Amino acid sequence: MMEDIIKKLKDKGCKITPQRRAVIQSLAKLAKFPTALELCNDIRQANPEIGLDTVYRNLNLLADMGVVNQINLPGKDTKVFELALGKHHHHLVCLGCGKANCLDYCPVDEQELQKAAGSKFEIVGHSLELYGYCQKCRTAK
Amino acid sequence: MMEDIIKKLKDKGCKITPQRRAVIQSLAKLAKFPTALELCNDIRQANPEIGLDTVYRNLNLLADMGVVNQINLPGKDTKVFELALGKHHHHLVCLGCGKANCLDYCPVDEQELQKAAGSKFEIVGHSLELYGYCQKCRTAK
DNA sequence: TAGTAAAATTATAAATAATATTATTATTAA
């Protein structure tokens, strides 16, 4: 998976640097939704010399290539990121602990969407986030 | 409508200042999705003395009270705002011109959502945004 | 209607987030 992304970057003429590898690797390891700063801190455990600006540059590059998604979580002031593993998916965000998980499948009906949007609008995509409380936070209440 | 919001504010012990009125009024007039700065500039046409920080403070206050929604649009780095007119709704965002409109109704099936989220997660809400191209941008292409 | 307590505004400053610039270094392909 890592190597697929590397290959994609090479095909586009991007160079593969240790920092760039580290960004991808850390994103894959964390699996879910770090901010640029959190990601940077994680990378620094193994690679203390990386700069936050480098992390931003790489995240933007990866986002432009469609390898990384920027997600907006409510209540968070900063962007968070995740690896885009090719397929369209949505998130389940806990309002208690702030953790997020991916849904296994997309629960919306495309035809219903098009109906609601009207015939004049060409839909090319959608985003859906579910908010609520996870089991742990429910029992804590 | 304006007066409903004013009343709600009064009930909560908030005071009604001209600046606060102006924020609500301008939000209602613009109808759709200004950033804090855009809103501030609009207000300044009638009321040049208002500070951007005052706009932020009022938007946050109104958001805390549920009178205003913060929306995250893709590609925008800043938050945008709209009056929450009580009812749950979604947006249709044009990737060409950036304009957004509200959907008339919610096209998602709550039961489907709960099924996808699993029985352990308590859903309290969701957000949905549709992306695509409006008629004008489609003909321009 | 004048006085007063509480809250909002202003002005100033600062925190946070993200991007730009430029010299240097490292990667890739020949």
Added chain:
DNA sequence: TTAATAATAATATTATTTATAATTTTACTA
């Protein structure tokens, strides 16, 4: 191995949002 070029680091800057303290306004009460 080396030249071309892309990426990094360091520094600075811009943009967005929030905090603090002094002053002014609002809304209530006598």
